[in-house]
Amino acid sequence: MSDTTDTGPVLAADGTPLKRSLRRALRAQKLRALALIAPLLIFVLVTFIAPIADMLFRSVENQIVSNTLPNAVATLNDWDGTSDGLPGEDTFEALYYDMFLAAEAKRHTRVGSRLNYEESGISSMFRKSGRGVDDIGEDQIDALEDINDVWGDETFWFTMMSGPDGVAKANGILSAQRERLANLDQSSFAGEIGFAPSQQIADLLPRTVRAYTAFAVFTAIEDEDIVAEEEPWEAVKVALIEDLRSGIDLSGYDGPGAQELREAQQGLANQPAIDYKQGFIDITEDWANLDNWKTIKMYAPPFTTGYFLNAVDMQKTPEGFQPRPENEQIYGILFKRTLFMSLMITGSCILLAYPVAYLLANLPMRTSSLLMILVLLPFWTSLLVRTSAWKVMLQQQGVINDTLVWLGLVADEGRLVMINNQFGTIVAMTHILLPFMILPMYSVMSTIPPYYVRAARSLGATNWTSFWRVYFPQSVPGIGAGSILVFILAIGYYITPEIVGGTSGTFISNRIAYHISTSLNWGLAAALGSILLAAVLILYWAYDKIVGIDNVKLG
């Protein structure tokens, strides 16, 4: 009482202000809790959240075109994609080097199949080009080797490109080519290759050195051969021809091969220029097709909305986003079907679960625990066991048809088709998901006190009124919780539709699986998955708001 005048802070036993002491204790507690959670959180982030994020990234990622055809794509920036003219000769020349390297690394078919998703026919165009690309400039190469056959000699090339011992090296070009190949092949091109171009020759013959360095890196790392013992690719010789024809001045050069270079420059002067455009068109007419070029230009940027547009039956055209042709619109139908069937399944689960949950909640404890086993047993049984059971029951020579035929309700020739269609999927999935509806309904209904219904009845309500106006509104939270749970589970189901769904009873998830394992269109699979994921997350959020994830109960 005498301390009432003392307004100083309350102190803890050790003399620090109590407030601070408490705060410190609280912080220690928080840190301890976080330290306990952290390992699991990191584990889930790495093993589960990161893969999901990776999938989302893949649905927009489109680096394959710019990684495989970097030079051609760069020149296409200047090309007006809407005009009627084909891209210029410089694009075709750049395409030649890109295609040559891609064909050596066997990556040209990949970019071909990627672009084929957008414009059919491109795949075969790239495949043919990969085979025929080394024919371009054949005559000129023959002329070069006729002038002096050292141009077919690997040691000569190696010496000329490396320059004399101790000369300055163009390491920038080397690392640029390593990176270029790493992007192209999606693997590492680091490591010793036993070659580096000399700075002098790099300044003199830029194209040739780039091409030769790429050749050297690829030969040493990918083929694991010795660079000095391999004859350079045709593309290197073509690059040399272009360099020599561009009118460079060789008079100041005195390094290895100076004599042969001057001789070649003179000899090539009266040769015709290499016509890359005609060369490609000779391989396949498709290169003269403007649409193919528009597609390449359209899908050159490293990120694309193409997969998402495809997933909603749209396509990107130079005129903007447009719906796909009627006969190619499959995903809209599939999404609608997934939605419709999930709603049907949820609806039939509500219808079947409500009476059962009501019965279980209103029976004496002993009986209801006994009956609960009948609900929990299917819940605990392997999904594949239940699916195989439905396959056994529903097929044409199955148990249900046999029983119907035995009873004479159905003629032997007129056996019902109950599997490999929507009916089979809905029946099997209703059975599989029914426990997920019964359990939340039961837990809500068992908390509804019986007095209200009795009060309503004693006040004169009929059976129906007392149920509909008094009991039912109290059981709605259970219906909501169960429905969202069943719906979330239903729209992502894969196994059961795959086995009993045939073609007309499959879900969007079956299409995703198809694109991952069969058509290998991973980007589209990722886009479809992202859309499905978004739908599920919205429902998950709603579930959390209505029920709370903490309240999920098992068994």
Place this chain on the structure above:
Amino acid sequence: MTLTIIEPKPVSFVALVVAAAGAFAGLLVGTAHDTPFMGVLLGAAVAAVLAVVWLTVFRNERTARWLTFVAFGAVGFFYVGLMGGVIGLAFGAFFGWFIFWLGEGRYRAKLPPYTTAYQVFLHFLFRVTCGAIFIFLITPILVVMPLSFNAENFFTFTPEMLRLDPEGYSLKHYRDFFSNSDWQQAMRNSLSIAPMATLLSVGFGTLAAIGLSSEHVPFRRAIMAILISPMIVPLIISAAGMYFFYSRLGLQGTYWGVVLAHAALGIPFVIITVTATLVGFDRSLTRAAANMGANPLTTFFRVQMPLILPGVISGGLFAFITSFDEVVVVLFVGSAGQKTLPWQMFIGLREQISPTILAVATILVAISIALLTTVELLRRRSERLRGMSPG
């Protein structure tokens, strides 16, 4: 205690209802002999006569029920054989019970005395509907079990099986399961993947659940949402994401890739069950232990762990069953070397349909019954430990 008056009902009413039931039974028997119409008439007549005779002439219930039981069984056996005998016995038992249940008015025993006839009717209609739904729930499992003993390679009941002929039954599909190297390899893979995944999810999950159940956890909701998400995200999306990501890391198609994926899927179950157990955990126990000089580790292992152990074990069982049953993720993340039992079943169902699947299914049902019983016993034990009554 009960106010209900149980009184005998008029024979005319009983005879009518029993005749209707008899007509239905007659329909089943009649159609099997290609004379459904005769079946209905005969069934109704026999049932009605029986009801009248038992309730008016011969009122000794015990004897009457036994007589019905034996007579129906004998008739069935005489005309059809063993299976007919069994069905006859079942019908006999049912009608014997049904006639007296109705006739003595025992059906009202558990209903309030003021219920009208219509309400009684509705009550039993509701019960029958629920019964049908329970049958829907349980039939697929009950159909699989007998079919797995089929002597033929069919997915349906053969005439021999319906006659209860021992020739129609065999253990050959079980023998196939235990001798076929594909199935045995799949079994071994399942048994090497699931325990490892369980160990990972239980270890990390229990620690995190203890952390989550302390009073002050920042971002509790967000953390919970992340930890529960593997259960909510559709498996096909998890599978797709893991396939893409694990191939980047070189984990795709390896044992550890599948184990990590399955551990991630099992974590929500561990978190949910263990946090549920911790809700009822009395914190003063740990304080008391600390008060008496125990260090945190001792407190955890000697005081907290024994009390939450039932929850941890049932969470572990859930995680085990998740991994043991999982097929979508393993289909993508695994390669042929990690082919698990569900994967082998999936292939079997999709391509080469063999009844060995049914034998495997029966074994799996038996395993899940065992696990279900264990979980239930653990739950009761946990509630007893926490001083609550089971139930």
